[in-house]
Amino acid sequence: MNMFVIGYYAALIAASCLAAYYKNNKAFMLLFSLTLVSFVIGIIGGVSALRVVTIAVGLLALSAGVSYAFREFLIQLSRPGLAKELRTAPLTASFGMFVIFTYAIAGIFAPWIAPHGEAEVIASTFAPPDENMLLGADQLGRDIFSRIIYGARNSVGLALVATILAFVMGAVGGLLAAVKGGWFDQLAGRTADVIMSVPSLIFALLMLSIFGTNLSVIVIVVAVIYSPRVFRLTRAVAGNIVVMDYIEAAKLRGEGDWYLIRREILPNSTSPLIAEFGLEFCFVFLLIAGLSFLGLGIQPPTADWGSMVRENATLISFGDITPLIPAGAIALLTVSVNFVVDWMLFRSSGLKEQ
Structure with a gap:
């Protein structure tokens, strides 16, 4: 044997x-x-x-x-209150935070980490890996490893900006709808329903075909697509808060709408909104990667994981798994963010492990 x-x-x-x-x-x-x-x-x-x-x-x-070592590292650096919360984090959440931290470092310090430029041609087409190219070259002779590092900055950075814009638009609209009510609430709600009724990919393809594939256009289109999701959650959470007695007391004191939003409603709805931010980031990130794969996202020669899968797809026919590396990077970040979001939702639900 x-x-x-x-x-x-x-x-x-x-x-x-x-x-x-x-x-x-x-x-x-x-x-x-x-x-x-x-x-x-x-x-x-x-x-x-x-x-x-x-x-x-x-x-x-x-x-x-x-994951265990990274959780202990964060506990040592945190204040006592946050350290107590981190000790209850499962290893899946710790793994997710470690992956997010790694991607953030790769994106911020991409010019120093990547051995070559993202558009620099240094070898022949589909050259095999060697001492200068860890993962070989792409269809134009560019270093795939360097482009993956730069892709962390471009793909994740663009998705983060679009998510922040979508979240601000949706959260502000939801909070105002909950506080004002009446015709504004009805108009904002019906507008959100109309946008959500159109499939996100079809809507994005249509808008980008009309207005072009400029980065600012991509950000605005994606933000418009996903802001209704944030609006509906924020409206539901804030709607349960505005009927509380302390809100009525604040109104009797003569407080304005922005005071109620800033000092009374928003602090009591932080946990579900933070968890929703993580989920929205995953949706936005996957949509942008899909658009890049179809050729309507981040345009060459800018490195992007979605376009890298399309550009090197022919290698799969020869048994080379190189195109799966950027696809794996997309999947790993999405799963890691969901691990963290699951833990945050568990904490915000009020459930405690025995």
Whole structure:
């Protein structure tokens, strides 16, 4: 029998026995279940399948270790109140924060991290990886690794700006609709319903075909598409707050609408709005990446993950997974943001782990 197989099963069984000896039931069930699953996979797929399982488990263990270390790092840097909240964060949320932090560093310091310029041609078409190009070259001979680093600045930065604009438009409209009510509430609500009734991708393609693919146009169009979602949530949250007694007391004191929004309503609706910001960012980010893939988003030679997938798609026909790297970067950021948002929604719901 292959020595790798013997060592693999011996390690799993030994770890399962240690977990059972120290009465760690969760670890025992996880490890022994992995042993049984690996036994079935080994029979069906052989040694190669077990190697894949080993790599996957190793990556999961590495991710868990990095997440735990990053959470402890944040706890050490935080104030006592925030540190107490961070201690309750699951490893998935810690992993999400680590990925977001990594993307932020890559985007901010892209010119210093990337070994080459985003539009610099340094090799032949689809040149293989070497000591100068970690991931090889694209269809024009540009360094793919450098373009992925710059793509973190361009793709994420544009999505963040569009999300902020959409959030400001939707949140301000929702707060005003809740406070003023009447015809303004009805007009804003029906306008939001009309915009939401049109599929977002079709609406974006139509607007960009008419007004062009300038970055400012992309930001405005995407913000208009997703601001109604923010409007509806803000209107619902603020609508439950404006009927409270302390709001009525503030109105009797003669306070204006902006005072009620700034000092009474907004502080009591922060948690769901922050969570909604994370969700909106994911939607906006995916829409911009889809538009770039279709050729109507960020235009060449500016590096963008969506356009990089389209430009290098021919490599898949030759068994090269390079086009999947920018696609994986898009998926990783989206999943990571959702991990953080899930934790924030759990905290804002008032539920506590026992």
